Amino acid sequence: MSNKINFTKTSIETLPLPDAGKRADHWDIKTTGLALRVTSSGVKTFCVLRKVGGVLERVTLGRYPDMTVEMARKEAARINALIAQGINPNSDARALKTETTLQELFDDFLKNRRNRRGAYLSEKTKRSYRYDFGLYLAKWGNRQLSKFKDTDFGKLHTEIGKEHPTTANRVIAMASSLFGYAAERKLFRGENPAQGIKKFPENKRERFIQADELPSFFKAVTEEPNETIRDYILISLLTGARRSNVQEMQWVQLHLDRAEWRIPTTKNGTPQTVTLSPEAVEILRARQGCNETWVFPGTGATGHLVEPKKAWKRVLERAGLDNLRLHDLRRTLGSWQAKTGAILAIVGKSLNHKSVNTTAIYARLDLDPVRESV
Numbered sequence: 001m002s003n004k005i006n007f008t009k010t011s012i013e014t015l016p017l018p019d020a021g022k023r024a025d026h027w028d029i030k031t032t033g034l035a036l037r038v039t040s041s042g043v044k045t046f047c048v049l050r051k052v053g054g055v056l057e058r059v060t061l062g063r064y065p066d067m068t069v070e071m072a073r074k075e076a077a078r079i080n081a082l083i084a085q086g087i088n089p090n091s092d093a094r095a096l097k098t099e100t101t102l103q104e105l106f107d108d109f110l111k112n113r114r115n116r117r118g119a120y121l122s123e124k125t126k127r128s129y130r131y132d133f134g135l136y137l138a139k140w141g142n143r144q145l146s147k148f149k150d151t152d153f154g155k156l157h158t159e160i161g162k163e164h165p166t167t168a169n170r171v172i173a174m175a176s177s178l179f180g181y182a183a184e185r186k187l188f189r190g191e192n193p194a195q196g197i198k199k200f201p202e203n204k205r206e207r208f209i210q211a212d213e214l215p216s217f218f219k220a221v222t223e224e225p226n227e228t229i230r231d232y233i234l235i236s237l238l239t240g241a242r243r244s245n246v247q248e249m250q251w252v253q254l255h256l257d258r259a260e261w262r263i264p265t266t267k268n269g270t271p272q273t274v275t276l277s278p279e280a281v282e283i284l285r286a287r288q289g290c291n292e293t294w295v296f297p298g299t300g301a302t303g304h305l306v307e308p309k310k311a312w313k314r315v316l317e318r319a320g321l322d323n324l325r326l327h328d329l330r331r332t333l334g335s336w337q338a339k340t341g342a343i344l345a346i347v348g349k350s351l352n353h354k355s356v357n358t359t360a361i362y363a364r365l366d367l368d369p370v371r372e373s374v
Helices: 011-014 069-082 088-096 103-111 123-140 150-161 165-184 214-223 227-241 243-247 279-289 310-320 326-337 344-351 354-364 367-374
Strands: 023-027 034-039 044-052 055-064 262-263 271-275
Touching: 034 069, 044 069, 044 088, 044 367, 055 069, 055 088, 069 088, 103 123, 103 165, 123 150, 123 165, 123 326, 150 165, 214 310, 227 279, 227 310, 227 326, 243 354
Parallel strands: none
Antiparallel strands: 023 034, 034 044, 044 055, 262 271
């Protein structure tokens, strides 16, 4: 390494040519490992020469002047970063020829990803992932995994977060999961580029149906001409179960004589036995015979009801209510349980919460106890 020079256009173009059949290496004084090999015919090629795991590796970068000094230094810095992570740059370079793209990773993720309990992703989760991927990440679908930088996802997070902070957090969490999965499957090496991005603060939703809103809400629901929609909304409110579980309710899960509904798998990964009120049992008995499998049948591919957004909008318009979502029915049950004196442990059990912190919100939703105390 005695031939150390400062790589510039002038210094490189004035280098003497070696004797016929010979070649000479010259080293850049500014970038570790960066060399320029010069042949007797005048061909000049940038390369990086470094030891990896005790073995000397030469990584060819490109020919001068097609590759400029600036380009060579930048690529050499990338190679040095790989070496610092224990990655053999030659192996990495060979892998790049068939390296997985983001789209290929996403497709494999949806097909083979399992949670901690060994279960595959639910169809609902897949639909959500496909929607977010198509909207925000598909533009990078053909990019190889090693080409991503943390700045890519940092900029994306900021861009989405200007109008939709919660969505921005969700998309980055999904991207981080994708690269984590790629690392597990040995499809990617290096730091997760979507990890460590500071999330936007999210305001927890506290909307539930207030006492003065209930009469108009019940009236609007009972006036709904579609009986399946009407019963679905009432059962959602009377059980406090999650939307997907109510939509996927099957007759085989119900034991009406015991007034119980056994949900085999819920969002938190555990089964749940829902206690049915007399009103809920009455509604369900009236629906017997509507479908062999599903309590709330639908016309789509799933066979059951899926997200009745238009019908829900009709109900709200008749009731004169706004800013109310289907999931708020679940919060409404928990809120009224707390309002009427149920301890948080009972509320949490009813809603199948794993953490008492999740249930704690119901203790502060209603202002009547505060008003009475004052």
